[in-house]
Amino acid sequence: MKRLPLLLLSGLAVAIVAACGGKKPEPVTPVAGPDADSLARAQRAHEDSMRAAQDEADRRAREDADRQRRIADSLAAIGQTTNAVKTLLATLIHFDYDKALIRGGDASVLDQKVSILQANPGLRIRVSGHCDERGSDEYNLALGNRRATAAKQYLVSHGIDASRIETVSYGEERPADPAHDEEAWAKNRRDEFEILAGGDALKQP
Amino acid sequence: MTRTLALTALSLAVVAPVRLSAQDTSAVDRGVRIGILYRPGVRPGIVVLTGRAPALDSVRAIMARDIDYSDRFELITLPGSDSIRLAAPPSPPVPGPRPAAGTAAGKTSGGAASAGGLNYPLYQALGADFAVAVTPAGGDSAVVTVHDVAGGAVRREVRSRLPPLTDPAFRMAVHRLSDRVLEATLGAPGIAATRVLFVMDGKVYVIDQDGAERRLVSSTDHSAMSPAWAADGRRFSYMEFWQGHGRLFVQDVASGKRAPVPTTGQALDFTPAFSPDGKILAFSRAIEEGTDVYTVNIKDGCCLQRLTVGRFYDNLSPTYSPDGQRIAFVSTRAGLPQIYVMGADGTDQQLFAPFDYGATGSSNAPEWSPDGQAVAFHRDVGGTLQVFVLDVRTRAVRQLTSVGRNEDPTWAPDSRHMAFVSDRSGYRQLWIIDLETGRIRPLLQQSGARLPAWSPRLPETASPTP
Numbered sequence: 001m002k003r004l005p006l007l008l009l010s011g012l013a014v015a016i017v018a019a020c021g022g023k024k025p026e027p028v029t030p031v032a033g034p035d036a037d038s039l040a041r042a043q044r045a046h047e048d049s050m051r052a053a054q055d056e057a058d059r060r061a062r063e064d065a066d067r068q069r070r071i072a073d074s075l076a077a078i079g080q081t082t083n084a085v086k087t088l089l090a091t092l093i094h095f096d097y098d099k100a101l102i103r104g105g106d107a108s109v110l111d112q113k114v115s116i117l118q119a120n121p122g123l124r125i126r127v128s129g130h131c132d133e134r135g136s137d138e139y140n141l142a143l144g145n146r147r148a149t150a151a152k153q154y155l156v157s158h159g160i161d162a163s164r165i166e167t168v169s170y171g172e173e174r175p176a177d178p179a180h181d182e183e184a185w186a187k188n189r190r191d192e193f194e195i196l197a198g199g200d201a202l203k204q205p
Numbered sequence: 206m207t208r209t210l211a212l213t214a215l216s217l218a219v220v221a222p223v224r225l226s227a228q229d230t231s232a233v234d235r236g237v238r239i240g241i242l243y244r245p246g247v248r249p250g251i252v253v254l255t256g257r258a259p260a261l262d263s264v265r266a267i268m269a270r271d272i273d274y275s276d277r278f279e280l281i282t283l284p285g286s287d288s289i290r291l292a293a294p295p296s297p298p299v300p301g302p303r304p305a306a307g308t309a310a311g312k313t314s315g316g317a318a319s320a321g322g323l324n325y326p327l328y329q330a331l332g333a334d335f336a337v338a339v340t341p342a343g344g345d346s347a348v349v350t351v352h353d354v355a356g357g358a359v360r361r362e363v364r365s366r367l368p369p370l371t372d373p374a375f376r377m378a379v380h381r382l383s384d385r386v387l388e389a390t391l392g393a394p395g396i397a398a399t400r401v402l403f404v405m406d407g408k409v410y411v412i413d414q415d416g417a418e419r420r421l422v423s424s425t426d427h428s429a430m431s432p433a434w435a436a437d438g439r440r441f442s443y444m445e446f447w448q449g450h451g452r453l454f455v456q457d458v459a460s461g462k463r464a465p466v467p468t469t470g471q472a473l474d475f476t477p478a479f480s481p482d483g484k485i486l487a488f489s490r491a492i493e494e495g496t497d498v499y500t501v502n503i504k505d506g507c508c509l510q511r512l513t514v515g516r517f518y519d520n521l522s523p524t525y526s527p528d529g530q531r532i533a534f535v536s537t538r539a540g541l542p543q544i545y546v547m548g549a550d551g552t553d554q555q556l557f558a559p560f561d562y563g564a565t566g567s568s569n570a571p572e573w574s575p576d577g578q579a580v581a582f583h584r585d586v587g588g589t590l591q592v593f594v595l596d597v598r599t600r601a602v603r604q605l606t607s608v609g610r611n612e613d614p615t616w617a618p619d620s621r622h623m624a625f626v627s628d629r630s631g632y633r634q635l636w637i638i639d640l641e642t643g644r645i646r647p648l649l650q651q652s653g654a655r656l657p658a659w660s661p662r663l664p665e666t667a668s669p670t671p
Contacts, residue, residue: 098541098567126449128449135567135569136542136567136590136613137430137612137613137655137656138430138431138475138476138522138656139522139542139567139570141451141473141475141496141521142491142495142496142519142521142537145473145492145495145519149493152493166449167493168448168449168450169491170446170449173407173428173430
């Protein structure tokens with residue numbers, strides 16, 4: 001039953017082709033009956049394409065893995081850079097007793113911070129000033145404020161936007177070394193630098 | 206060395222006209238002492254009598270200690286005191302009996318017990334000028350009888366309700382009685398009913414002036430500093446660190462509730478100080494420009510005012526004169542911090558405590574005395590801190606301490622006692638000195654206490670909830 005319309009359609013198609021053909025239609029490839037050679041060829045072609053597809057898939061997998069590795073490597077590299085920069089940025093500076101002047105040796109430490117801040121425009125930091133326990137508790141809040149501000153002024157005078165640096169003072173309330181000797185006091189008279197924002201991926205200056 | 210000598214010379218010159226010069230006299234003192242003029246024996250003797258009511262023993266004990274700590278009496282302890290009773294036997298073997306004759310001057314005395322049932326000659330012989338008896342008066346009341354031993358008469362009877370021993374208000378009620386005794390005997394207001402605020406481990410505590418009843422009053426996670434009392438004793442203020450900023454709070458003693466001070470907390474605000482009328486809070490504010498003294502109206506919560514403008518130096522630690530007209534403060538305008546004074550509106554700023562430029566060490570932590578006559582502060586002497594007192598009228602400065610490191614003095618309301626921080630015992634703790642006698646006693650034998658603030662005489666309604 002289903003054959004009939006199909007046959008009709010085929011006949012119609014042939015008729016149309018014949019009708020339109022100013023040029024004699026190419027002899028339709030004779031629908032040769034299956035012979036042994038053609039079967040083998042088809043089989044070979046199929047196997048070739050399968051192999052090619054497999055190779056292609058393998059290649060893609062390798063490329064994917066390579067890409068992942070490259071991404072991971074570069075992330076690690078960025079992470080290492082970021083950590084290195086963070087460490088550099090966190091380097092303390094120290095002060096003489098009851099003084100808020102930047103020491104000569106600490107200027108280079110601050111210069112590094114200038115470069116880091118310039119290389120990472122999104123970076124915002126907080127400078128906290130600290131004192132040793134020898135001075136007056138309350139006066140040390142004012143002194144710590146001077147110490148934090150001194151570092152900020154240095155950075156600003158070397159081209160860093162003032163709005164990127166916040167200053168606070170903790171006086172003698174947060175000693176880095178709780179001991180009560182000259183060595184501890186020298187450690188405690190310091191400025192600390194912490195990242196407020198923009199510290200996820202830092203560029204090396 | 207020359208600095209020390211110069212200072213010593215200065216102190217000596219200053220000390221000379223002073224009637225009594227207080228110096229360290231505690232047993233642990235080993236340092237140089239300058240001009241001790243204290244003579245024991247000139248103080249009136251007083252005896253606190255034991256009574257028949259054991260329930261009142263702790264009242265007597267607290268009262269005796271208060272009287273002792275007032276440093277205005279020779280406290281006479283009776284030998285085998287339990288055997289001496291209020292009503293002595295009619296014919297006692299009095300050493301050195303006086304003629305039994307009443308005089309027109311009212312000096313009744315004699316071998317027999319006189320009015321009030323007290324054996325006046327006995328106590329007079331023991332050196333007592335006054336005797337204090339505490340007796341139950343029914344219910345939860347007690348009567349404190351102050352005897353004038355020399356006059357041979359009862360000078361005053363004070364009846365008072367006493368809360369039960371377990372009541373948190375008990376000790377303060379007894380302290381008030383002690384102050385009444387001082388008032389009845391010498392006409393001088395006492396300091397028994399007072400407390401001292403201080404900071405330990407970043408928290409604010411309060412302790413009775415006799416070292417009892419230490420309590421935590423600030424309990425947040427934020428580190429606190431610089432407690433200060435309002436002159437009415439009903440409120441106090443302190444600073445807390447909030448993410449690098451200093452926020453000021455005013456706390457009500459009775460309710461324990463606190464409120465942040467308007468306009469503070471956006472910068473590093475610290476060292477609050479109440480104006481005597483309680484309407485204004487002066488404080489230090491550190492900004493990038495430097496530290497300066499500001500005031501804010503805490504009554505209306507408005508009107509921030511800047512009193513000092515020190516672009517290249519710091520101004521901090523304000524303290525009001527008791528008349529509210531002036532503010533003493535610290536300024537680094539001459540280099541090292543020194544004590545200055547200005548009008549309460551910031552005008553007429555001038556040096557207050559003279560110093561030797563280039564020789565005198567840093568001076569800090571000024572506090573104006575309640576009687577207005579002196580400003581206490583501490584000064585760096587040879588690398589350590591010592592307590593000094595500035596005479597407001599003559600502007601003479603004298604050194605009070607010399608042993609160990611001594612700092613952050615705070616006046617008792619009688620303007621003759623002072624609490625301060627000292628490491629004379631090996632670690633930093635709170636001590637109390639009497640400027641008249643030079644006597645020193647520990648207030649709190651615990652390491653790490655600092656920044657004390659002595660209260661005014663506390664009003665009865667301001668007993669805090671423990």
